[in-house]
Amino acid sequence: MSELVPGGNLPLPDGPLTLRVPGPFDVSALITGESGKVGGDGDFVFYNQPDAPGVRLRGDTLTVEPGRLRTGAQRVTLAVTGDEPGTPLGRLPASTLHVTDRLGRTVARFAPPRPQTETLLLLAEMYRRGTGWKLRAVGQGYADGLAGLARDFGVDVVEDRRPAPAPRPTIPTQRTAAAPPRPSAAALPDPDGLLGLVNSARAEAGRPPVAPDARLASAALAHATAMAGAGHLATEGADGVSLHQRVGRTGFAYVTVGEHLVSGPRTPTEFVEYCLRAEDARRTLLDPAFTHAGLAYVRGPRDGDTYWTALWARPLTPAELTRTRSEVVDLTNRERVRAGLRPLAVDPHLATAAQAYSTDMATRDFYSHTSPEGTQPWDRAAAAGSRRRSIGENIACGQRSAAEVVDGWMNSPGHRANILKPDFTHIGTGFAGGGRAGTYWTQLFGA
Numbered sequence: 001m002s003e004l005v006p007g008g009n010l011p012l013p014d015g016p017l018t019l020r021v022p023g024p025f026d027v028s029a030l031i032t033g034e035s036g037k038v039g040g041d042g043d044f045v046f047y048n049q050p051d052a053p054g055v056r057l058r059g060d061t062l063t064v065e066p067g068r069l070r071t072g073a074q075r076v077t078l079a080v081t082g083d084e085p086g087t088p089l090g091r092l093p094a095s096t097l098h099v100t101d102r103l104g105r106t107v108a109r110f111a112p113p114r115p116q117t118e119t120l121l122l123l124a125e126m127y128r129r130g131t132g133w134k135l136r137a138v139g140q141g142y143a144d145g146l147a148g149l150a151r152d153f154g155v156d157v158v159e160d161r162r163p164a165p166a167p168r169p170t171i172p173t174q175r176t177a178a179a180p181p182r183p184s185a186a187a188l189p190d191p192d193g194l195l196g197l198v199n200s201a202r203a204e205a206g207r208p209p210v211a212p213d214a215r216l217a218s219a220a221l222a223h224a225t226a227m228a229g230a231g232h233l234a235t236e237g238a239d240g241v242s243l244h245q246r247v248g249r250t251g252f253a254y255v256t257v258g259e260h261l262v263s264g265p266r267t268p269t270e271f272v273e274y275c276l277r278a279e280d281a282r283r284t285l286l287d288p289a290f291t292h293a294g295l296a297y298v299r300g301p302r303d304g305d306t307y308w309t310a311l312w313a314r315p316l317t318p319a320e321l322t323r324t325r326s327e328v329v330d331l332t333n334r335e336r337v338r339a340g341l342r343p344l345a346v347d348p349h350l351a352t353a354a355q356a357y358s359t360d361m362a363t364r365d366f367y368s369h370t371s372p373e374g375t376q377p378w379d380r381a382a383a384a385g386s387r388r389r390s391i392g393e394n395i396a397c398g399q400r401s402a403a404e405v406v407d408g409w410m411n412s413p414g415h416r417a418n419i420l421k422p423d424f425t426h427i428g429t430g431f432a433g434g435g436r437a438g439t440y441w442t443q444l445f446g447a
Contacts, residue, residue, distance in 0.1 A: 004110040004124075004137035012126065012133045015102040016065040021123065022363045022434060023093050024253040024316055025080040027062055029055055030153045033072040038153050042070065059215070059251035064126060066133045076126040077153070079142075081119060083251070084317075089141070090116040091318040093355065093432075097123050098363060099135060106364070106372075111356070112139030194268035194295050198285065201272060205286045215250035216294025216311045222246050223261075224309040228300040233261045233307070236436070243309070244438040245365070253316040254433045255324055256400050258284040260310040263300075271297070271308055289314055289401075316433060325351070327402035328429040328443065332419055335410055339420050347446055350428025353384035354442040357395075358430035361440040367397050381444055388426065388446030392418040397437035405441045423447045 002010050021027050028046035031054075033039055042052045050057040054068035055076065064076055080095050081087075089095070097110040115121055118141030125136050199209040223246055226237030236242045241249075243259055260281055265271040275281040284290075290312035297308045314320065333343035357380055361367055370376060375383075377393035394415045399405035409415035418424070430442035 002108045004108055004135075006112055006137055006139040008110075009134050009136040010108060011129075012066075012099075012135050013101045013107065014132075016063055017102075017107070017126075018100045019062045019064065019078055019124070020060055020098045020100075020363070021078075021080050021095050022060050022098075022248065022253075022359065022432075023095060024083050024318075025060065025092070025095055026083050026251075027057060027060055028079050028081070029057070029062055029064075030077045030079070031055065031069065031073050032075045032077065032153060034074055036075070036153070039070070039072065044153075059249045061249060066126070066128075074128045078123045078125065080121050080123055083253070086119055087318075088115070088117045088119055089121055090114060090118075093318075093321065093359065095121060095123065096356075096359065096363070097137075108135060110137040110139075112137065115141035118142055192268045194271070195293065197268055197272045198293065198295075201276060202286055207286050207288050208291070210290055210293040210312065213252065213292040213294055213313075215252040216247065216292060216313060217296060218294070219243070219246040219250050219252070220294040220309040220311045221296035221298070224296045224298040224307050227261065227263070227309070228298040228305075228307040229302075231300055231302040231305075233263055235261065242436045242438075243311075244434060245436060247311065247313070248362075248434040252313065254313040255316045255320040255431075256289055256314045257433060257438055258287060258290060258312040258400065260284060260308065262308040262310075263305045265308065266306055271310075275310075284312060285310075287312065291315070321431065324402055324431050325355070325429045328406060328431070328441070329427055331402055331406040332427065332443065335406070335419055341420060341422055342425075344424060344427040344445070347386065347388070347426035347428050349384045349386035350381055350388070350426060350444040350446050351430070352428065353380045353386065354428040354430035354444040355432075356380070356384070356430065357444075358432040358440045358442045361395070361397070361442075362432040362434035365435045367395070367437065367440070369393055369395060377444060381446065386446060390423060390447040392421065392424065392445040394418050394441075394443040394445075396441040397435070397439060399439060399441060409443075418443070418445055421445065 026047055030038055031043040038044060045052050045055050045057050053070045054065045056063045082092050094111060094114045099108040101107050110124055120142040122138050122140040124138055126133055195212055202209055223243050227233055230238050260275060265274050275285045291314050294311040297306050299306050329346060336343055366372060378391040381391050394409050396405045396408055399408060409419060424445040424447050426446040428444045432440045
């Protein structure tokens with residue numbers, strides 16, 4: 001695997017390639033010819049137009065098949081913006097590009113310097129060279145976002161001035177009317193009244209309502225379908241894809257997530273009644289931390305049972321990420337003070353390394369103190385700029401809150417020893433949602 005730097009390039013293998021940018025981002029691509037301009041409507045791939053010949057966008061993942069690109073295509077340019085329009089990228093987690101081949105093998109990784117006030121990052125480009133294709137790392141920011149990039153590539157931008165609010169600006173391509181915006185959560189249908197039943201139960205318990213989210217609903221339907229086809233409940237389908245990975249593929253980034261996997265109830269009323277009877281299921285359904293939901297059920301073709309998947313989540317925002325990481329530090333220092341030790345100060349270099357490692361574990365679906373490339377905690381700390389003479393690391397996965405993860409570490413002798421080591425003076429923390437386990441946590445300690 002190649003770690004690219006801005007301006008770096010490498011030859012690409014034949015066949016389809018997957019380009020993924022995990023996190024709270026919208027991915028888009030522009031297909032251009034020799035002129036460097038788009039050739040028409042089909043050359044701009046984004047959330048409202050996710051398909052073009054040889055290019056497909058699904059959530060945070062772009063699949064490019066060079067052999068199927070339209071005639072004359074010479075370049076595919078990849079860009080990212082925040083999933084909330086106009087958000088400066090400096091407020092979001094670092095965007096990292098992961099490129100894999102048709103067999104799922106990692107080809108390249110590019111972690112550009114984080115922009116500050118820019119709202120779009122031109123991340124990389126695939127370009128034809130002779131009979132083959134190469135990848136170039138770019139890392140160029142645009143202050144006026146997707147609209148500015150689109151204009152530079154020859155797209156006529158017309159703002160959508162309809163009075164109805166849309167969660168993202170609509171940027172139509174050449175010769176087209178304004179593309180319809182994504183539906184807002186409140187506008188999504190609830191044909192069976194399932195969400196209404198859920199929110200009624202939450203209201204009776206004094207909990208705020210949850211709003212429907214199309215991405216969570218899509219992941220829930222995919223997982224319910226997989227369970228119905230297999231004829232049994234499971235967190236991972238026969239295709240090897242876990243429930244949390246299905247959520248990640250839709251582009252929904254979360255700070256906390258919960259689920260119900262149930263078979264038996266035949267109607268929405270029976271499903272909600274079942275969840276309210278079982279203690280753990282009731283706690284999840286009524287959890288005030290959740291703000292969004294995706295619900296689906298499918299009848300099994302083999303046994304005729306009904307298989308239910310309910311996803312509950314709270315979206316990841318820069319503020320939520322900051323709050324979660326700070327809470328881990330506060331709870332850790334509370335344990336140190338209780339043990340008569342001085343609290344740890346936050347080290348920005350350790351924090352950068354810890355956050356990058358949590359994101360890497362979630363993105364590449366591994367869990368180890370040793371990365372797939374063989375780097376150790378002290379290697380990652382040094383690469384982030386730390387000059388601490390002594391480094392320790394705690395990692396965890398699957399916990400749904402800062403309190404849960406710190407409690408787990410304190411109940412593990414090795415992790416507890418790191419938290420309560422008198423020599424340590426500084427700390428950095430990281431959190432990421434996704435991967436097979438759902439959540440990934442990192443603490444880096446330094447002295």
